[in-house]
Amino acid sequence: MSVRELFWVGQETYIMQIFLPVIIGVLVFVPLLVICFAFGFGRHYWLWKLGQADDRSGRWWQRLVTTLSVAVANIRIIREKELYPGIMHALIFGGALILILGKIVRLFSYLTGITTPPQSVYLYASLVSEIGAVLLIVGGGMAIYRRYIVKPPRLDNKPEDSLIYVWVGLILLTGLMVKGYRIAISEVSPTDWALWSPVGYLLSHIFPTFITEARNEILVWHRAIIHTIPAFVLLGYIWVNRSRLQHILLSPLNIFFRSLRAKGALNPVDFETTELFGVSKIEDFTWKQLMDLDACTRCGRCQDACPAYFSGKALSPKQVILNLKDHLYEVYPVPLLRKHIESRKDMISEVITEEVIWDCTTCRACQQTCPVYIEHVDKIIDMRRNLAMERAQFPETAQGALKSLTDRGHPWRGTTATRTTWFDGLDLQVATEGKAIDMLYWVGCTAALDERNMKVSGAMVNILQAAGVNFGILGAEESCCGDPARRMGDEYLFNTIAESNIEILKRYNVRKILTTCPHCFNTLKNEYPQLGGNFEVIHHTEFIAELIRDGKLKLGALKGNRVAYHDSCYLGRYNDIYEAPRNILEAIGGIERVELGRCGTRSFCCGGGGGHMWMEEEPTQRVNERRVEEIIEAKVALAATACPYCLIMFEDGVKAKGAEETLHIRDISELVAEALGKKG
Amino acid sequence: MEMMIRVIAIIIEVVILMAITFAVLNGVRLTAFDLGIGQKYSKVLALAFLTIGIIVVVFFIAHLTTFYPPG
Numbered sequence: 001m002s003v004r005e006l007f008w009v010g011q012e013t014y015i016m017q018i019f020l021p022v023i024i025g026v027l028v029f030v031p032l033l034v035i036c037f038a039f040g041f042g043r044h045y046w047l048w049k050l051g052q053a054d055d056r057s058g059r060w061w062q063r064l065v066t067t068l069s070v071a072v073a074n075i076r077i078i079r080e081k082e083l084y085p086g087i088m089h090a091l092i093f094g095g096a097l098i099l100i101l102g103k104i105v106r107l108f109s110y111l112t113g114i115t116t117p118p119q120s121v122y123l124y125a126s127l128v129s130e131i132g133a134v135l136l137i138v139g140g141g142m143a144i145y146r147r148y149i150v151k152p153p154r155l156d157n158k159p160e161d162s163l164i165y166v167w168v169g170l171i172l173l174t175g176l177m178v179k180g181y182r183i184a185i186s187e188v189s190p191t192d193w194a195l196w197s198p199v200g201y202l203l204s205h206i207f208p209t210f211i212t213e214a215r216n217e218i219l220v221w222h223r224a225i226i227h228t229i230p231a232f233v234l235l236g237y238i239w240v241n242r243s244r245l246q247h248i249l250l251s252p253l254n255i256f257f258r259s260l261r262a263k264g265a266l267n268p269v270d271f272e273t274t275e276l277f278g279v280s281k282i283e284d285f286t287w288k289q290l291m292d293l294d295a296c297t298r299c300g301r302c303q304d305a306c307p308a309y310f311s312g313k314a315l316s317p318k319q320v321i322l323n324l325k326d327h328l329y330e331v332y333p334v335p336l337l338r339k340h341i342e343s344r345k346d347m348i349s350e351v352i353t354e355e356v357i358w359d360c361t362t363c364r365a366c367q368q369t370c371p372v373y374i375e376h377v378d379k380i381i382d383m384r385r386n387l388a389m390e391r392a393q394f395p396e397t398a399q400g401a402l403k404s405l406t407d408r409g410h411p412w413r414g415t416t417a418t419r420t421t422w423f424d425g426l427d428l429q430v431a432t433e434g435k436a437i438d439m440l441y442w443v444g445c446t447a448a449l450d451e452r453n454m455k456v457s458g459a460m461v462n463i464l465q466a467a468g469v470n471f472g473i474l475g476a477e478e479s480c481c482g483d484p485a486r487r488m489g490d491e492y493l494f495n496t497i498a499e500s501n502i503e504i505l506k507r508y509n510v511r512k513i514l515t516t517c518p519h520c521f522n523t524l525k526n527e528y529p530q531l532g533g534n535f536e537v538i539h540h541t542e543f544i545a546e547l548i549r550d551g552k553l554k555l556g557a558l559k560g561n562r563v564a565y566h567d568s569c570y571l572g573r574y575n576d577i578y579e580a581p582r583n584i585l586e587a588i589g590g591i592e593r594v595e596l597g598r599c600g601t602r603s604f605c606c607g608g609g610g611g612h613m614w615m616e617e618e619p620t621q622r623v624n625e626r627r628v629e630e631i632i633e634a635k636v637a638l639a640a641t642a643c644p645y646c647l648i649m650f651e652d653g654v655k656a657k658g659a660e661e662t663l664h665i666r667d668i669s670e671l672v673a674e675a676l677g678k679k680g
Numbered sequence: 681m682e683m684m685i686r687v688i689a690i691i692i693e694v695v696i697l698m699a700i701t702f703a704v705l706n707g708v709r710l711t712a713f714d715l716g717i718g719q720k721y722s723k724v725l726a727l728a729f730l731t732i733g734i735i736v737v738v739f740f741i742a743h744l745t746t747f748y749p750p751g
Contacts, residue, residue, distance in 0.1 A: 043714060160710070167703045174696065242710050334716040 043335045044250070044294050047328060050338065051287035052276070056257040063256050071252040076371040079601075080301070088146065091139030099132025101125075123196045130179075130199045133172050140168060154300025154318070164243035180204040247297040251372040254295035257288055258373035263364070264522040264574035266381055268530045269491045278385025278489065280348055282328050285379065292374045293325035302366035302376060307605040307623045308359040315359035317366040317376045320352055324379070327351045348383045357383045358395050361623065362487050362610035363569040368601050384489030398488050401614035405493060409479040410445040411614050419476045422447070422454040426461060430475040431508040437472035440510045442524065444517035445480050446613075446644035452651065453644045459673035460516055460540055466676050467552040471514065477504055483519040486527070488611035495531065498523075502533035516540045516669060518570035518643045519609070525575070539571060541642045544672055545580040548587045556678025557589030558671065564596045564636040565668075566627070566650070567603035568643035581642050581668055588675045596634050604630060608645030628653030631663065638664045640671060690744050697740045698733075705729040 069075045074093065077086050105125035144165060147157055179200030183193045193201040269277070276284055302317035303309050309316045327347060331340045345351050357380055366376045387393045394402065404413035422443070431437060441464065447457040464471050479501055486494035505513075513535050515521045525537035547553045565585055571577045578600055585593045598604045607623025617623070628650055631639045641647050650665040709725055717725065 163703060163706055166699055167707075170696065170700055170703060174700070177696075242707075242714075333718075334714070337716065 039336075040246075041249070044291075046338050047294075047332060047335045048287045048290045050283045050332070051285050051290040052283075054286035054288045056259070056288055059260055062260065063258075066258070067252050067256045070255050070371070070373075074371075076369075080369060084142070084146065085299075088139050088142040091135045092143065093139075095132045095135030095137075095139055097132070098128050099136060102127075102129030102132060126196045127198075130176070130197060133176060134199060136168070137172055140165065152300070154303050156298060156300075160242050161244050164245055176200055176203055180206065244297065247295065247372065250291070250295045251297065254291055254372050254374070257291065259288075259375060259378075262526040264526040264570065265530065266486060266527065267378060269385070269495075271492065271495065277389040277491075278387070279379070279382040280346075280386040280390065282324065282331055282347055284386075285324075285382070289375070289379055289382075290328065292379075293321055293328055295372050296321045296325065296374055297372060298322065299371065301369040301371065302374070305365035305369045305602070307361055307363055307365065307607060307626070310604075311607075311623045311626050312621045313359040313618075314353065314355045320356065320376065320380065321374060323351050348386055352383060354387065354393060357387060358398070358615070360610050361569075361605050361607055361612050363605035364573045365569070365602070365605065368573050381487065381489060384487075385491055386489075388489030389492060394488065395615050397614055397616045398611055401484060401611065402488060402490055402493065405480055405485055405497070409497075410449055411480060411484045412445060412449045413614075415449045417449045417451070417454075419443075419448050419478055421449075422457050423461070423473070423475075426458070428461065428475075429472040431472045431477070431510070433508065435472075436509070438470040439472075439512045439514050440505070440508070441471045441473050442481070442513050442515040442517075442520055443473060443478060444515055444520040444644065446648070447516055448478070450644065450648060453647060453667075456516055456644060456647070456667040456669055459667065459669040462673045462676065463544060463547070463553065463669060464514075467547045469547075474504065474508075479504075481520040481523040482527075483523040484611050484614065486523070487609065498528060498531050498533065502528060502531060505533065505535065510535060512536045512538065514538050514540060514543055516642075516644065516667070518568045518575070519645065522570045522574050539575070539577060539580075539642070540669055541571070541580040541584060542577060544669065545583045545587075548584065553672070553676065555588050555672065555675040558591060558675055558678070560590050560592070561638045562592045562594060562636045563638045563640055563671075564594050564631060564634050565599075565640045565642075566596060566606070566631070566646060567599055568641060568646050569603065569605050569609055571642055572603055573601060581640070584668055584672060585640060588671060589678075591671075594634060594636060597630055606641075606643070606646040606649040608649045613645050613648070622653070622656070624649035624653035625656050628657050628659070628663075632657065632659055637662065638666060640666055640668050642668050690741075693744055694737065694741055698737050701733050701736050705733050 074086070074089060077089055080086075102125040105121060106129060109122045109125070146152070147155055147161070176199050179197055180203030183197065183200050183204035193204070279285055282290075296318070298318065300318050302321075303319070306315065306317050308314075324347075327345065329335070331344050332338065333341065348354070348357065360377065360380045362377050362381070364377055367374070370376070388402075400413050401411035405411050429435075429437060431440065441460065443457050447453045447460075480497055481501065482494040482497035485491075485497060513524055515524065515537065516539075518539060521537055521539045524533070524535060528535065544553070548555065563585060565581055567573075567578060567581075571581075582593065585591055596603075604627050605623055606627055607617070612623075631650070639650060641650065644667075647665055647667055654660055654663050654665060706729075709729055712725060713719065713722075
């Protein structure tokens with residue numbers, strides 16, 4: 001008799017008596033399980049259906065591939081290099097997956113006839129289930145340790161979370177105990193059990209009272225049922241509906257329906273047809289925005305990445321999502337009825353305060369780090385739109401910038417400079433009808449009107465002239481691109497400005513636009529197409545890197561400086577330009593380039609985006625000062641930027657920190673212009 | 681000694697069954713709220729489930745002490 005047949009001899013009776021009732025039980029409960037899932041999912045589905053339309057169809061293959069790589073391979077968590085939660089999640093996810101696979105094989109092994117005699121697949125399934133259970137227990141233990149002992153501030157615990165730990169723990173424990181009982185009463189050689197059921201074998205020693213077969217049958221039988229019923233039925237409901245585990249279903253769904261439009265393009269408003277100016281009620285959000293609320297796993301990564309939260313402001317992106325979710329379920333307490341309560345809180349003053357709505361710098365760090373692709377920025381901008389266009393409620397300083405935009409075509413109220421001041425004395429070609437230029441240099445409000453940034457536009461002109469580029473400017477005809485208006489919620493003003501600019505650009509037959517400002521770059525490249533303005537837009541870092549690569553710029557060496565490059569949000573996270581600026585710095589001799597602690601996709605905002613360039617901040621809560629502290633920690637003599645907002649914010653921060661003597665902030669174009677003609 | 685092992689084994693068993701009962705009844709309680717039962721009935725529900733829980737646990741104790749193998 002072979003070893004495998006021996007393995008089964010003492011078990012055959014018990015398989016009949018244990019598995020058959022379990023299978024019958026499962027089959028009886030399967031319809032209930034299906035109803036539980038349908039009810040649980042329907043509860044979410046009907047709420048999402050309350051939202052506004054949003055077309056998330058198309059590019060199905062791309063959606064599927066990303067969903068699999070993010071939800072199954074956990075690529076976003078791996079990318080964040082978070083070791084402890086990464087390993088914890090992998091153990092829980094991997095353990096659950098192989099446990100379920102092993103369970104399915106074993107559960108139906110009796111019906112498929114692979115049990116008599118037991119075939120390899122059954123024995124391996126037994127081993128695999130136990131390995132899965134152990135991984136799950138270790139991962140779950142790590143989760144409990146992290147949540148209830150370490151308690152990182154970004155995590156919160158609800159009673160449902162504790163319940164699910166108890167629940168899953170019990171299912172695993174009782175499952176392994178059932179095995180242990182069976183082994184304790186079997187007559188099979190212990191070596192075989194140790195091989196194919198190591199945990200069950202160990203547990204069998206803990207129950208020394210089980211020696212009499214007849215007396216144990218009933219105990220084993222009822223334990224198997226106790227183990228099975230909760231596992232298959234109520235878990236199904238709680239899984240989908242209540243616990244943190246609902247993310248197993250909702251996260252992949254949310255990832256699948258993520259936005260595939262350009263990252264830097266906000267949702268446009270069609271003023272011809274819309275009756276909604278932004279969002280003031282929970283139902284004004286789109287169905288996908290409501291799905292976002294359900295998909296949040298409360299991991300708190302967005303909160304950790306948020307510059308506003310880090311600098312002590314009221315905004316926490318995680319709390320925005322959770323408060324909106326609570327509000328949704330408060331307004332619709334019985335989701336399947338889809339009937340809202342009579343009197344509800346005002347969403348954009350009581351649920352999410354105005355202070356929170358205006359705190360956001362739209363840096364996108366929250367979205368970049370979110371493992372399930374929740375779109376925080378769109379929601380905040382939608383709420384701003386309502387405050388701006390319906391209620392005319394802005395912070396006072398923002399109002400000043402918008403008024404200046406309307407009256408003077410730029411947000412720099414109080415400046416005495418004009419659009420032509422910066423190129424006084426320079427021989428530049430101003431665009432005129434009928435005269436072709438290869439490329440339009442879009443200077444941008446800040447580089448044209450802010451005294452410090454005028455040096456950047458001057459440096460850019462030097463570079464272009466040194467490389468022999470045929471370029472022109474719009475001069476007095478240039479206006480703001482509209483980014484500040486759009487980010488501050490005044491979509492109507494943005495539309496007016498953008499349409500006027502597009503008309504001017506088309507009149508001069510402009511095809512290629514160069515700009516030194518990542519905000520202008522993003523708006524011209526990603527948002528103007530929404531209004532029919534399709535141009536080739538290039539940022540100066542990419543263009544300069546190309547000129548260097550083509551040998552059109554010969555750069556010498558600068559004095560031995562330790563330089564750190566700061567990634568601007570709108571250049572990096574919004575437009576994935578990370579390499580070009582670094583390549584430029586590498587091409588300048590005499591520079592030792594170092595990376596800041598937070599760089600690349602994890603770069604920290606300067607505090608100037610989302611209209612904050614023109615908004616007053618509490619002195620103790622200034623984002624720019626927090627970032628300057630990080631730059632000082634890097635022990636560099638010079639920080640290079642590629643954004644006019646970052647330049648201003650950091651110079652202010654350096655002054656506030658009293659570091660003017662030791663730390664200098666320069667735009668990359670200034671460094672390139674300085675290196676031109678110097679010896680290598 | 682055997683008697684002591686038997687008692688300990690029954691206690692372990694009862695603790696596990698209590699935890700299962702707690703988790704199941706809590707799940708049912710949360711489901712009840714989702715089905716439209718108002719929060720004002722929260723205390724009544726909790727009391728009802730506590731009663732059911734106690735009955736179930738008493739049954740388990742009786743069942744185990746009756747059928748548990750003496751060793």
